[in-house]
Amino acid sequence: MAETKREIERKYEATGDAVRLPDLTRAAEVASVVDRGVAELDAVYYDTEDLRLAAHSLTLRRRTGGDDAGWHLKFPVATGIRDEIRAPLSPDVPRTLAALLRSRVRDARLTPVVRLLSSRHVRHLLDGDGALLAEVSVDAVRAQRLGPGSAGPATAWTEVEVELADEADPALLDRVEKRLRKAGLRPSHNASKLARALAETAPAPPDLPEPPATGGTTAGDHILGYLRAQRDALVGLDPAVRRDLPDSVHQMRVATRRLRSAFKSYRKILDRTVTDPLGEELKWLAGELGVDRDQEVLTERLQTRIAALPRPLLLGPVRGRLRIWSVARRSGTRRKTIAVLDSRRYLALLDTLDALLDAPPLRPAARRPAAQVLPKAVIKDYERLADRMARALELDPGEPRDVAMHEARKAAKRARYAAEAAKPALGAPAKKFAKRMKKVQTVLGDHQDSVVAREALRGLAIQAHLAGESAFTWGLLYGREAATAADRERELPEVWRRASRPKLRERLGP
Structure with missing residues (x-):
């Protein structure tokens, strides 16, 4: 032991x-x-x-x-x-x-x-x-x-x-x-x-010639540096996840998402025929890591909602019902996470990622100055987000709008990650852009969390009813989550308007 x-x-x-x-x-x-x-x-x-x-x-x-x-x-x-x-x-x-x-x-x-x-x-x-x-x-x-x-x-x-x-x-x-x-x-x-x-x-190192001057930092240099940092984070967080340290699963999942997002955003720099298969493996890993994390986040959200209710509104064994439900859904997830980290597929993913960074499949744009290439990639992701936001905002409240807002959330996250990757080259404009995208992502994320929470609350209400318990509290919480979603939907147009100011886009570059 x-x-x-x-x-x-x-x-x-x-x-x-x-x-x-x-x-x-x-x-x-x-x-x-x-x-x-x-x-x-x-x-x-x-x-x-x-x-x-x-x-x-x-x-x-x-x-x-x-x-x-x-x-x-x-x-x-x-x-x-x-x-x-x-x-x-x-x-x-x-x-x-x-x-x-x-x-x-x-x-x-x-x-x-x-x-x-x-x-x-x-x-x-x-x-x-x-x-x-x-x-x-x-x-x-x-x-x-x-x-x-x-x-x-x-x-x-x-x-x-x-x-x-x-x-x-x-x-x-x-x-x-x-x-x-x-x-x-x-x-x-x-x-x-x-x-x-x-x-x-240590043995005496051999005499090596001085490396040739590079003549400046290229777009490829910047993106490869970002990818190496995320690879190092992924590898370094592995033992923290095995030790069950706080937030380690979440941070490891973020590293996989940032890698995958960079492969997509910077396809002009890295050959997608090489990065796309690796991106699919990163998607698999993020999904496996997300099972436990998503349940943890959802449970914490429901516990917070219950704690905020006055005692007279807690009818039935609400906390006990939530605890049983959470334990049942999380049962075995940690063992599954460790099994994933011990799998040949995961280790092969790490080896493939190392091989890609050791011999990167660079495209011609990688040799160009970062200030010429990176802004175009960030703006392209912004335009992708703008299209999804327009669709989401034109729909009436309901399931189609919920789905459209979830898709916009994923696009906002990708635009944010693209700007964060470009920040060392583009400086303050990229930092400000990433900050604005994060605000959009936060509003959309809270909305999506409410969608997931409402589905869980509906299931808990059914379980309570079938067990002969009062479903009143679960219905009340469902209504409050619906109100939260409505608040985020009302808030979103103004947050998006601030994030999409034309001059912000112009500052990113050509």
């Missing part, structure tokens, strides 16, 4: 050979320093042959010695903050940890790349009540590169590590750092011991 620990720490290195700690009781809150002795640690770090984990500041190690022997997998959260996921000692990489690395590793093998032997002298910083504030370690490290069948180059150094205790005030680290700096210690240039070991034991 794996467990997770949030690790907040800072590392320091000495300017000379010796490391002498100052009196840390002079740092505020620290009442005493307790010597916890020396521990001998032996850690072997694993990675792929091409160091994919290290490239993204991920570390996987098997360590013996000390009080936390076992497998440790660390994910960066922010500077100096990492989530450490631990698993018991075993001969091979635990399945729970291997799964969290699957989007990075895929079919490659995890093999030992570095061995670190550390002699760790530990001190505990305690407050006046004897509670632990932080742990200060002086580590004498010997690192050796590991290769196929033999050990490689070695290096050694000494560093100081200060790790904040659970629930302790992070400001303590600043006060301790002030004392350490006065003693001649400086923050480490390396984020981790592994990073330093890899850097100091």
Whole structure:
């Protein structure tokens, strides 16, 4: 069974050979320093042959010695903050940890790349009540590169590590750092011991010629940069989804949609005969991820509506009925999501996306300046949205208008994503355009959420009636959702008028 620990720490290195700690009781809150002795640690770090984990500041190690022997997998959260996921000692990489690395590793093998032997002298910083504030370690490290069948180059150094205790005030680290700096210690240039070991034991790189000057940024450069960022987000969010972190499914789904939208919007830059099949796979993935997310959003919406009702209007077991309905609809969805992420189809999608970005199918327009090509793509998506908006606004309220507004919502999202992709090249005009499109999308989105909610409320009312319960509250909520939809329909023409000002379109470019 794996467990997770949030690790907040800072590392320091000495300017000379010796490391002498100052009196840390002079740092505020620290009442005493307790010597916890020396521990001998032996850690072997694993990675792929091409160091994919290290490239993204991920570390996987098997360590013996000390009080936390076992497998440790660390994910960066922010500077100096990492989530450490631990698993018991075993001969091979635990399945729970291997799964969290699957989007990075895929079919490659995890093999030992570095061995670190550390002699760790530990001190505990305690407050006046004897509670632990932080742990200060002086580590004498010997690192050796590991290769196929033999050990490689070695290096050694000494560093100081200060790790904040659970629930302790992070400001303590600043006060301790002030004392350490006065003693001649400086923050480490390396984020981790592994990073330093890899850097100091790396083979000398070959002499390579300077790359030729590109003569400026092209439309292809911009869009490929955007696609790479979304690919990285997709791959990076995989372990967060597996860990069931808040909003991770939603953000992963957004990355798939942005990729697919960019393929459609920028067909003058990328060959659609290559991108269309990949777009269909991204659509499949977004759909699989959306099952759980859509139900979560709908449940939260209905719970909010119920909470807003006065108690006298809650007739029957309304909250219990909603809970049973939600659990029944979500049953097994998380297992299904993990199964999708473990599937060959998903891993093949990631491989295909990598291959496309490594050898992009660029069309002639990709070589032209971004300011000439990108505005036309954004405007084309805007015109597509304008056509759908005109149709939606001319229809009378009812199911055909609901469908037309949903189609307009999807077009608004695509126009927004196209502008966001162009923002680095076009600057403020694209940023403003994207903001206006988001407002349109928000109004249309709330309308569509109301359509979905009304269908769910109708089903809940039927279930309540068949169970002999009052359907009054469900009908009341249905009416309020209908009123919300009517409000959005009245609001939409003005929001669209503001978003479609001619001068905004002119500023985007030719």
